[in-house]
Amino acid sequence: MTSLPRPVRAVLPAARARHRARALAAALLLPATLAGLALTGCSSSTGPDGTSAAPVRATRPAGPALPAVRNATDLSLAPRAAAGSGAAPTGLVTRDLVTGTGTRATATSTVRIQYSGVLWRNGDEFDSTWAGNGGQAVTFPLSGTIPGFGRGIDGMRVGGRREIAIPPALGYGPMGGQPPTILADDTLVFVVDLLAVAPASAGSGAGGAEGAQP
Numbered sequence: 001m002t003s004l005p006r007p008v009r010a011v012l013p014a015a016r017a018r019h020r021a022r023a024l025a026a027a028l029l030l031p032a033t034l035a036g037l038a039l040t041g042c043s044s045s046t047g048p049d050g051t052s053a054a055p056v057r058a059t060r061p062a063g064p065a066l067p068a069v070r071n072a073t074d075l076s077l078a079p080r081a082a083a084g085s086g087a088a089p090t091g092l093v094t095r096d097l098v099t100g101t102g103t104r105a106t107a108t109s110t111v112r113i114q115y116s117g118v119l120w121r122n123g124d125e126f127d128s129t130w131a132g133n134g135g136q137a138v139t140f141p142l143s144g145t146i147p148g149f150g151r152g153i154d155g156m157r158v159g160g161r162r163e164i165a166i167p168p169a170l171g172y173g174p175m176g177g178q179p180p181t182i183l184a185d186d187t188l189v190f191v192v193d194l195l196a197v198a199p200a201s202a203g204s205g206a207g208g209a210e211g212a213q214p
Contacts (some may be wrong), residue, residue: 065085065086066081066084066093066095066163066165066189067082067083067084067085067118067120067123067163067165067189068081068082069081069082069097069163070082072097072161073097073098073161075098075159075161075193078114078116078128078130078131079097079116079161079191080116080118080125080191081116081118081123081163081189081190081191082118082123083119083120083121083122083123084120084121084123084187084189088120088121088165088167088187089165089187090167091167092148092151092152092164092165092166092167092170093164093165094152094162094163094164095162095163096156096160096162097162097163097191098159098160098161099157099160100156100157100158100159100161100194101157101158102157102158102159102194102197103157103158103196103197104155104156104157104197105153105154105155105156105157105158105194105197106154106155107142107143107150107153107154108141108142108143108150109141109153109197109198110139110140110141110142110197110198111140111141111142111153111194111195111196111197111198112137112138112139112194112195112196112197112198113129113137113139113153113192113194113195114129114130114137114138114192114195115127115128115129115190115191115192115193115214116128116130116131116190116191117188117189117190117214118188118189119181119182119186119187119188119189120165120186120187120188120189121186124181126178126181126182126188127214137193137195138213139196139198140213144213145213145214146166146170146171146172146177146214147170147171148164148166148167148170148171148188149164149166149190149214151170152164152166152190152192153192153194156192156194157194158195158196158197159194160193160194161191161192162191162192162194163189163190163191164189164190164191164192165187165189166187166188166189166190167187168184168185168186168187171186171187171188172186173185188214190214
């Protein structure tokens with residue numbers, strides 16, 4: 001009976017075994033080394049002249065640009081936002097033109113304010129306490145306004161001026177608010193000066209609004 005050959009185990013010389021071990025280690029370390037170089041390259045690089053290039057900083061994408069505002073930082077003058085540029089924002093967008101230092105308002109505070117409102121699509125002014133209320137401020141609870149108006153003022157401090165872009169879903173919706181001026185799905189841009197916040201104990205029962213309100 002012919003016997004089957006026994007398995008042959010190759011025995012590598014010591015030098016060859018060490019070379020193979022080093023090659024295997026290099027193969028395992030190479031991806032990590034390349035990853036480290038890639039990360040380093042994100043923060044700095046070497047220019048063609050051998051000098052170190054400026055670090056590359058990660059930047060956050062900019063949000064929708066709000067329209068320019070005339071008399072943006074002078075609270076003694078009536079502000080007026082221009083027409084929007086490009087597609088209107090789909091969410092509420094705010095920008096502090098002047099940062100106040102007084103009492104902070106919430107979305108349900110009773111506030112005393114001056115404001116102007118224009119349409120994003122053409123910059124036409126549809127409401128203004130500066131022009132339509134004898135230049136006098138108005139007082140009313142924000143809980144009685146369109147949702148985006150109160151939310152846009154939320155967090156403001158007395159003495160501040162804020163620009164607020166309100167999408168239709170947080171404004172007058174698909175029905176429009178004041179046809180033919182405010183049409184269905186119009187985006188509104190307000191500039192609001194926060195003059196006072198009623199004490200919390202006053203709640204929403206601090207009388208009716210003095211003048212118009214959004």
